[in-house]
Amino acid sequence: MTLKSLLLSATTTLALITAPAMAEPVKVGLITTLSGGGAGIGADVRDGFMLALKAAGDAGKEIEVILEDDQQKPDIAVQVADKMIQSDNVDVLTGIIWSNLAMAVVPAATAQDKFYLSTNAAPSALAGEGCNPKYFSVSYQNDNMHEAAGAYAAAEGVKKMFIMAPNYPAGQDSLAGFKRFYDGEVVAEVYTQVGQTDFAGEIAQIRASGADRVFFFQPGGMGIAFLKQYAESGVDIPLIGPGFSLSEDILPAVGDAALGTINTSHWSTDLDNPANKAFVDAFRADFGRYPSLYAAQAYDTANLLLSASAKASPSGDPDGFRAALQAADFASVRGKFAFGPNQHPIQDFYVLEVENRDGGLTNKIVGNAMTDRGDAYAELCKM
Amino acid sequence: MLLAEQLLNGLQYGMMLFLMAAGLTLVFGVMGLINLAHGALYMVGAFACAVVAASTGSFWLGLVASLAVAAAAGALVEMLVIRRLYNRDHLDQVLATFALILVFSEGTRWLFGDFPLYLKLPPALSGAITLPGGLQYPFFRLVIILVGAVVALGLWLLISRTRLGIRIRAGEADREMIGALGVDIAKLYTIVFALGAALAGLAGGLVGSIQSVQVGMGEPVLILAFVVIVIGGIGSIKGALVGALLVGMTDTLGKAVIPGLFARVMDTASANTTGSAVASMLIYILMAVVLLVRPQGLFGARV
Incomplete structure (x- = not known):
């Protein structure tokens, strides 16, 4: 046993002893566009997601995020996703902005038994016959x-x-x-x-x-x-x-x-609910700009993930984790939020x-x- | 009235393309260098204009900055990188200047952040004016037509009437001979490259004010500029002007007319998608036809 894995198992054991109710750490692969002309949207996705984890305090520290740039290219997105699944061993993938990249990554990820939570792209091909129990759109359906x-x-x-x-x-x-x-x-x-x-x-x-x-x-x-x-x-x-x-x-x-x-x-900076007010204020304080809908969706995705991983582990109890996701038991910045039968939102x-x-x-x-x-x-x- | 407006649109789009392509054809023609970083210099000009205009409040200072910064960036790039490439083959030049695109893009993103910048026309240039015949047309687009014409005239005078122009033409014909005649060829090339970069920067500042100033804005420009100079003939300013106007007219009128033509033979929805797809291919078809009939381009001297 290497020193690293020894330390790792020691800390997990410690974590289990000190906080028996806490689920084991969840590894999340956040793939988004961080270079080129689409980098502004990617920055909002990253910042919204990380802000939710920061706001969650200790629970947020239980989520380990691996962040990578897809350069807005489908082939790069596939490479990054493969690396995250096979070598980083992530439990959940998320963050892709563009539908063509999502079409390249999502079916492959769900086929390898990984959860995918969409922070934005939700092409019709994945909402109808191509729907999958491990795929959730937290944003909307494209239309x-x-x-x-x-x-x-x-x-x-x-x-x-x-x-x-x-x-x-x-x-x-x-x-x-x-x-x-x-x-x-x-x-x-x-x-x-x-x-x-x-x-x-x-x-x-x-x-x-x-x-x-x-x-x-x-x-x-x-x-x-x-x-x-x-x-x-x-x-x-x-x-x-x-x-x-x-x-x-x-x-x-x-x-x-x-x-x-x-x-x-489906969302606005002035939408009147406590979760949204906290989100917009914290985002402006941290980054000095108004959040976009992309940031709001990423923030909701992270909170959904936190709510589900508190109930069940995606690797240890995938069925329980999926049921917890479907329940959508989190304070959405959109106020009311629920999933429909194809795991896409029903919202105003x-x-x-x-x-x-x-x-x-x-x-x-x-x-x-x-x-x-x-x-x-x-x-x-x-x- | 719609046709008149579309003709005017074609003319101004052509002039816009000429502004983008003029610097590229100058560098390509004189120095025999394929400069893929031309679009990056266009982006540098637009960013310089946006940043200076935002901090000083003056669009005109921004425009001066776009010329100056792009020229300086061009001179620097020539001395550091391009100079080592003249004796290499075109593939090495393509590789090195492609690397420059990436360096400029990520450098710009690193300096100015992830988000597009704000750049607005000054009140003196904005708004629409009524032309004779009652057509309302954006004033700025008329200014672009004018600036394009001035740049074309200026370049023609520079090349055909000045000592620098004589040296440029001589360098184009035989770079070793004019070196032997005592002309500082290295300095000449730096000047030409900086001039080409300044033209790209000016186009960036001007056109950027009615487009999006963002990282990656130069790449579509680069492709169009290459289409223009291939049609016009490599190295010819006159060719770039005629090529740009041809491309501008073809593209604008094609997009206006073709979907309507398709709608006569198929249903509206598919006519719209197919028609617009065909319209966007037109300029490449034009380029292919020109290459078939006249491989050196319309005004190209050499094959």
Whole structure:
């Protein structure tokens, strides 16, 4: 027996003696994007997750986190996940932001009997027939935010919509999700290129379309570029976005051009519950910025994990651990939170508006979009 | 009216591409160097502009900084790295300048953090103006057309009318001979590379103000700039201008027209996805056609 493993077993024994109710330490592999253009979102995921562990005090120290960068590349994400599973021997994987990376990692991880808790990406392929007992989405199902925007536009009685998204699977799902709940006329449906930086052509089409509102799904840098150019264009048709298009990680870069823009999300910095207030205050105190929905989801994921690992060990009692996850017995920053039959959330969606609060840009809640929304794929899931 | 606006969009997108490609074609043509770090210098210019504009409150100082910082970064990179690559083959140059992309990207992230920076147009340049005929058009996009034209004219004058231009052209033709004639070829190359970097930086500062100033913003630019100079002919400023305008027009009009054409033969949803996919391929098809018909590019002197 090496010195290291001797020490390790000694400390675990000690831990068992001093705190018999405490479960054994849980190893978590946190894979997220920490370099390149997507690093802002990754920083929010990391900071939200670690903040929850820090806030949990001694219980948080029972969770050992192995943090690695996926460079926003599917092949790197798979390599990192394999290393974490085979050599680091993690119990739970989490943290991936992008759906294409999740599709590369999640099925392989669950096939090797590891739990995967999604802090963000939740593609439809993993919500319906591809659902898995070891896979939980703590965020949403990919279509949800767009459905909420469609429901909002329908409730507002918007007659003519111009809708726009990048031409890739999540973009196509976005427009399909929007149309699922919008019952008015779609005057134009435009697909842009992924990574597009100039939107002059699309803005000309918007100007000529005669639409009453514009729905745009443009995450990350694409959204920054579109919002800046739209503000300069002299077109004054109001915009509606899913929460991703106006999240707190990009708002400072967009600036005042974003003020007053309507978007739909399951969470907001001003959502009124004690857990959220504690989270937003602690996040601002530690990092000096408003948390985004990505940070909120990661914070919830860590708290869900803490609540379940306090009841059962993922390696020693996987069935008990899974049941504890399903119970979702934690104080979510979203207020109420429950899992549906396919282990995706059932939650409320709100209408938000960008505002300037205490010298920073963030969103405030101005209405409700959907109540107790699950997803369109749950009935296809057989577990 | 929509067509007029789209034509204008094509023109301004072309000018934007010209600003991005001019420095690259200069360096490639004169020095025979494949500089993949061109996009990184574009990013450096945008970050310099954003940081200086944020701390001084002046967009114009930011623009000056984007020129100066990118030129300085270019000169430094030439002296430290590029200088060792002139006698190596293109593969070594690609490897080394690709490494520079990674160094610049992570260096920028390390210095300025994970999040995109804020950069806004000054009030003097923002907003839309009404053109004759009643078309509303963003003023800044007209400024880009103007700056592109000024840079094109300036480069043409520099190359054809000044002593430096004569040396640059001579260096392009026979670098050993002008070295033997007593021209300090090392200094000349540093100047040319810094000039190319400054042009990339200027484009970054200008275009960055209506786009997202973030790490990795240079890579899509790099690809487009290569398409432009391959179509225009490597090393030709005139070629870069014509190539950029061709690419700008093709891309803008393609995206405006093609999904509509597809909608006549298939249902709307698939016409939209297929049409936009085909529209985004158009510039590469254009490049392939040009390469087939005229492998040296439209204005390329050498094959």
